[in-house]
Amino acid sequence: MSGKVLTITSGKGGVGKSTTTANLALGLALAGKKVVTIDLDIGLRNLDMILGLENRIVYDVVNVVEKVCKVKQALIKDKRVDNLFLIAAAQTRDKSAVKPEQILELSNELKKEFDYIILDSPAGIEGGFKNAMLPADEVIIVTTPEISAVRDADRVIGILEANEKKDMSLIINRINPVLVRKGDMMSKDDVLQVLSIPLIGVVPEDGNIVSYTNIGEPSILHPDSPSGKAYKNITQRILGKDVPFIEIVEKKKGIIETIINFFKE
Amino acid sequence: MVFNQTMSKVEIKGKNFLGFEISINSNDAKKTFAELESLLAVSSKYMKNSVVTLKLDDFNKKYANDIINFLKDKEIFVNAVVVKNRSGLDANVPVIEIGKTHLINERGEKEVSTFKGNLRSGQSIKTNGDLVVVGNVNSNSYIYATGNIFVLGKLYGVPHAGYGGNNEAVVFAFDLNPPQIRIGDYITRSPEKNVLLKKRVDIVPEVAFVDAGVIVIMGYDEWLKS
Numbered sequence A: 001m002s003g004k005v006l007t008i009t010s011g012k013g014g015v016g017k018s019t020t021t022a023n024l025a026l027g028l029a030l031a032g033k034k035v036v037t038i039d040l041d042i043g044l045r046n047l048d049m050i051l052g053l054e055n056r057i058v059y060d061v062v063n064v065v066e067k068v069c070k071v072k073q074a075l076i077k078d079k080r081v082d083n084l085f086l087i088a089a090a091q092t093r094d095k096s097a098v099k100p101e102q103i104l105e106l107s108n109e110l111k112k113e114f115d116y117i118i119l120d121s122p123a124g125i126e127g128g129f130k131n132a133m134l135p136a137d138e139v140i141i142v143t144t145p146e147i148s149a150v151r152d153a154d155r156v157i158g159i160l161e162a163n164e165k166k167d168m169s170l171i172i173n174r175i176n177p178v179l180v181r182k183g184d185m186m187s188k189d190d191v192l193q194v195l196s197i198p199l200i201g202v203v204p205e206d207g208n209i210v211s212y213t214n215i216g217e218p219s220i221l222h223p224d225s226p227s228g229k230a231y232k233n234i235t236q237r238i239l240g241k242d243v244p245f246i247e248i249v250e251k252k253k254g255i256i257e258t259i260i261n262f263f264k265e
Numbered sequence B: 001m002v003f004n005q006t007m008s009k010v011e012i013k014g015k016n017f018l019g020f021e022i023s024i025n026s027n028d029a030k031k032t033f034a035e036l037e038s039l040l041a042v043s044s045k046y047m048k049n050s051v052v053t054l055k056l057d058d059f060n061k062k063y064a065n066d067i068i069n070f071l072k073d074k075e076i077f078v079n080a081v082v083v084k085n086r087s088g089l090d091a092n093v094p095v096i097e098i099g100k101t102h103l104i105n106e107r108g109e110k111e112v113s114t115f116k117g118n119l120r121s122g123q124s125i126k127t128n129g130d131l132v133v134v135g136n137v138n139s140n141s142y143i144y145a146t147g148n149i150f151v152l153g154k155l156y157g158v159p160h161a162g163y164g165g166n167n168e169a170v171v172f173a174f175d176l177n178p179p180q181i182r183i184g185d186y187i188t189r190s191p192e193k194n195v196l197l198k199k200r201v202d203i204v205p206e207v208a209f210v211d212a213g214v215i216v217i218m219g220y221d222e223w224l225k226s
Helices: A017-030 A061-065 A100-111 A127-133 A147-162 A177-182 A188-195 A209-215 A226-238 A255-264 B029-047 B059-073 B098-105 B220-225
Strands: A004-009 A035-039 A084-087 A116-120 A138-143 A168-175 A199-204 B008-015 B019-026 B052-056 B080-083 B095-097 B112-116 B124-127 B130-134 B142-145 B149-155 B158-161 B171-176 B180-183 B186-189 B206-211 B214-219
Touching: A004 A017, A004 A100, A004 A127, A017 A035, A017 A084, A017 A116, A017 A138, A017 A168, A017 A226, A035 A100, A061 A100, A100 A116, A100 A127, A138 A147, A138 A188, A147 A168, A147 A188, A168 A188, A188 A199, A199 A226, B008 B029, B019 B029, B019 B059, B029 B059, B052 B059, B059 B080, B112 B124, B124 B130, B130 B142, B142 B149, B149 B158, B180 B206, B180 B214, B186 B214, B206 B220, B214 B220
Parallel strands: A004 A116, A004 A138, A035 A084, A035 A116, A138 A168, A168 A199, B019 B052, B052 B080, B080 B095, B112 B130, B124 B142, B130 B149, B142 B158, B149 B171, B158 B180
Antiparallel strands: B008 B019, B171 B206, B180 B186, B206 B214
């Protein structure tokens, strides 16, 4: 078996890289693929919590590259799906604890066992980012429709283009149709015009994400939630299926709510 | 090398959008008319009803009206005469001086660099001579050229045309919306809010240049006429 390395990155922090990683990893695993996800945000780990696996960490990625343990020992099996594994980041170290070449070597080893290796890149364009980029076969760039996030995504795409890592796609996270209508937020098309790379998904703003994160249940486990639906579609697209994009529209409001909102505005 | 005492060269060229150009280089009027006669025998039917310009060298300027009337007899109506400079020319149609079109390159920049693709945040280009970008120049990128800058796309980054002190340089873009424009020793900044949030309806190509110590932005069409 020869797996594929997907790297999730963004440039800016807080746009939803780890949430996206968790959802796509679970989604691909639920679709029957054998998946391992590696948290490369060493020193500021989060992915374990989003996946609800924080109590189970014994060995982490730094232990693996320092050969303190075997790769197998650091693979944390997901509590819901049998074919999903996590290699957690070390919380007590920092990004310089691993080198890009070591992550490449680890990814190559994991490729023999897994269909997908999903790397959760840290924010920024420094060492941690490079750790996540070197092994990548495909890069998924996550941005929100904020100008600052789009600018940082643009920077990252520029760096990747300069390094000939051309296989990129874009997820626009947390789009809010009300703000777009008012002209306070960039629309999907505005973002695409600037970044001009293929779009693989648009995730609507979903108030439930915070609670899903806190209880360690990615929204893809809640297929009725708007973000869960969007992540499911992205998973299908990664698997090569042609899924149409859902137009994100405002929720229909009742007449009383409309009147209240009228006075609020 | 054999030097011809008299020579005549008449050419008819189709120009994509501009109709036809009849170009005459000769020092023998008789031969010119003979050649025109034979060329038109073949191609005059194509040229009726389309725009025709007549390009004359310095020798043929004095025959301008004769040639125009000659063509008129063949039902070919000359829309304009193109010459290097108009002195000594007497023609009853509009005259275009090629000399004038050098305006854009007054400082004689010889080099042109072309960049194809999108210039992204944090990237920059520095070139000698003119710079042509076939693509978009995104926010927070920088382009410098000692000559003119032409962006065949959106220009949202910062351009510096005439880098090194050429105040005659111009900046052209299909969508000219940078936070700053720098030309030679001048700088100006955009007063608008961020371009990505602006609702803009009619985007037209624009040109920026220095006029009387101020950077002026003008619609491309208007600039062409000025």
